[in-house]
Amino acid sequence: MSAAPEQAFPLPDTTGIGAHYWNALREGRLDYQCCSRCHSAWLPARTECPKCLAAEWTWKIASGKATLISWVIYHHAYHPWFAKKLPYNVSVVQLAEGPRLISNVVAAGTTLRIDMPLQLIIEREADVALARFKPA
Amino acid sequence: MRGNVVIAGVGQTAFGKCPGRTTLSLNIEACRNALADAGVEKEAVDALVVKPPTSNPEFMYGSTLAEAMGLQPRVGGSWDQGGAANISLISFAAMAIEHGQCEIALVTYADNPRTGSRHVYEKAWGDDAAYGWFGVPAGYAMLARRHMEEYGTTSDQLGEIAVAIRNHGAANPNAQLRVPLTLEQYRQSKWVVDPLRRDDCCLVSDGAAAVVLMSAKRAKQMGIRKAVPILGFGQGQTSWEVPLRTDLTSTGAEVSGATALRMAGLTPKDIDVAQIYDCFTITVLMTLEAYGFARKGKSGPFVAGGRLAHGGELPTNTAGGLLSETGMPGLQLVLEGVRQMRGEATLQVKNAQTCMVSNQGGIMHTHSTLILGQWQ
Numbered sequence: 178m179s180a181a182p183e184q185a186f187p188l189p190d191t192t193g194i195g196a197h198y199w200n201a202l203r204e205g206r207l208d209y210q211c212c213s214r215c216h217s218a219w220l221p222a223r224t225e226c227p228k229c230l231a232a233e234w235t236w237k238i239a240s241g242k243a244t245l246i247s248w249v250i251y252h253h254a255y256h257p258w259f260a261k262k263l264p265y266n267v268s269v270v271q272l273a274e275g276p277r278l279i280s281n282v283v284a285a286g287t288t289l290r291i292d293m294p295l296q297l298i299i300e301r302e303a304d305v306a307l308a309r310f311k312p313a
Numbered sequence: 314m315r316g317n318v319v320i321a322g323v324g325q326t327a328f329g330k331c332p333g334r335t336t337l338s339l340n341i342e343a344c345r346n347a348l349a350d351a352g353v354e355k356e357a358v359d360a361l362v363v364k365p366p367t368s369n370p371e372f373m374y375g376s377t378l379a380e381a382m383g384l385q386p387r388v389g390g391s392w393d394q395g396g397a398a399n400i401s402l403i404s405f406a407a408m409a410i411e412h413g414q415c416e417i418a419l420v421t422y423a424d425n426p427r428t429g430s431r432h433v434y435e436k437a438w439g440d441d442a443a444y445g446w447f448g449v450p451a452g453y454a455m456l457a458r459r460h461m462e463e464y465g466t467t468s469d470q471l472g473e474i475a476v477a478i479r480n481h482g483a484a485n486p487n488a489q490l491r492v493p494l495t496l497e498q499y500r501q502s503k504w505v506v507d508p509l510r511r512d513d514c515c516l517v518s519d520g521a522a523a524v525v526l527m528s529a530k531r532a533k534q535m536g537i538r539k540a541v542p543i544l545g546f547g548q549g550q551t552s553w554e555v556p557l558r559t560d561l562t563s564t565g566a567e568v569s570g571a572t573a574l575r576m577a578g579l580t581p582k583d584i585d586v587a588q589i590y591d592c593f594t595i596t597v598l599m600t601l602e603a604y605g606f607a608r609k610g611k612s613g614p615f616v617a618g619g620r621l622a623h624g625g626e627l628p629t630n631t632a633g634g635l636l637s638e639t640g641m642p643g644l645q646l647v648l649e650g651v652r653q654m655r656g657e658a659t660l661q662v663k664n665a666q667t668c669m670v671s672n673q674g675g676i677m678h679t680h681s682t683l684i685l686g687q688w689q
């Protein structure tokens with residue numbers, strides 16, 4: 178029996194410019210974009226460099242080292258999929274290479290604090306590879 | 314152009330639930346009341362600018378509204394900037410009047426998320442929904458956590474903001490929520506998204522408000538006695554996505570407030586009463602320090618001890634703001650600023666000569682500031 182549509186995992190859009198990012202996670206890498214002209218680095222995926230507007234860029238592999246910028250704890254599920262996870266955290270994480278992303282810190286029993294060092298862990302959920310982090 | 318343009322009239326609908334009313338109908342009622350307050354005939358209006366309804370944006374809404382009001386204004390349209398749009402539209406209309414593009418402008422806004430759809434406030438943030446990242450409150454909670462961890466801001470300090478504003482709302486007969494709040498009750502309030510509690514969050518409301526603008530010269534010619542001069546305004550913006558902000562505790566409120574104060578020739582010490590956009594308590598806290606009422610990171614201690622309460626050093630949101638009067642974004646704060654400058658507020662601040670008003674939208678992404686003064 179398949180789950181009702183409203184209980185389905187909210188799948189990210191793995192087509193278009195973001196396809197490479199999600200495929201890389203599936204292959205065990207967290208890739209970010211780096212401008213060929215001004216060398217600025219960014220996520221999420223875009224067609225032009227948001228700093229110098231160049232359309233020439235390459236994908237690079239992140240080291241997986243990161244720091245915790247901020248986090249919140251949900252006590253109410255805005256989507257049925259997350260009801261079983263309550264309470265759960267959503268965090269802003271900064272990669273050592275610069276780009277920032279929304280993620281979850283997997284740290285049962287650890288007190289979170291801003292600027293704490295984190296390490297990438299790639300976890301599968303509903304057959305999607307997600308970039309999560311644990312205390313380093 | 315300090316003081317060259319005035320708010321000549323204000324109008325509103327009932328706040329709270331307006332079932333069965335369209336936003337067009339609500340806008341028209343607010344405009345009708347604002348024109349009557351100013352003593353201006355509809356036929357004299359040659360500018361109509363409107364913030365599109367947040368919860369149900371429509372194509373060319375400004376033109377639809379003009380048609381429903383039988384207006385073909387010289388200057389017209391809608392401006393999409395979230396909750397900052399109302400003060401931004403007031404500033405654009407003031408500049409248009411100053412430069413002869415129009416003479417009498419209506420700025421209006423209506424929405425009905427309480428009895429209509431509020432889906433827009435609970436949406437997912439794109440692909441990040443896979444991590445459980447949903448809803449507007451979480452965005453503000455993310456800013457609040459960083460402020461608390463970086464500067465030692467406490468939950469009780471956020472609570473002091475809620476207590477002051479909710480108590481002001483309790484005194485306002487037109488407020489949607491007339492229930493006062495104690496710090497003890499605040500502490501018992503349930504988490505929405507930790508670190509924000511239910512009492513940190515604004516109301517969801519139906520309703521509309523409108524203002525009439527004209528030159529001070531025209532207001533004098535027309536003998537309008539209750540006109541309120543616009544002394545200054547400004548705007549500022551920070552990055553759209555919360556995770557992409559270099560500094561989570563800095564926003565466009567800094568440049569917006571500085572621009573408005575410079576135009577008005579004032580400093581924060583010269584401000585007698587404040588109307589600060591309070592979609593969430595953290596928004597008030599961060600806006601006050603961005604405007605220079607407190608140093609960066611020191612807004613927590615600043616709001617403690619009843620400083621924002623009526624009778625305090627900086628009475629703030631004296632009609633109850635978004636937390637109590639109505640959750641509709643922004644214009645109610647301008648209306649209360651006008652009442653304070655006219656000396657007609659329910660919780661009137663004695664001898665108030667200046668009022669600073671903030672509007673902001675997104676997750677503190679867009680910001681606009683208005684400074685009102687006294688009619689000479």
Ligand SMILES: [Zn+2]
Nearest residue numbers: 212215226229
């Ligand atoms: Zn570049």
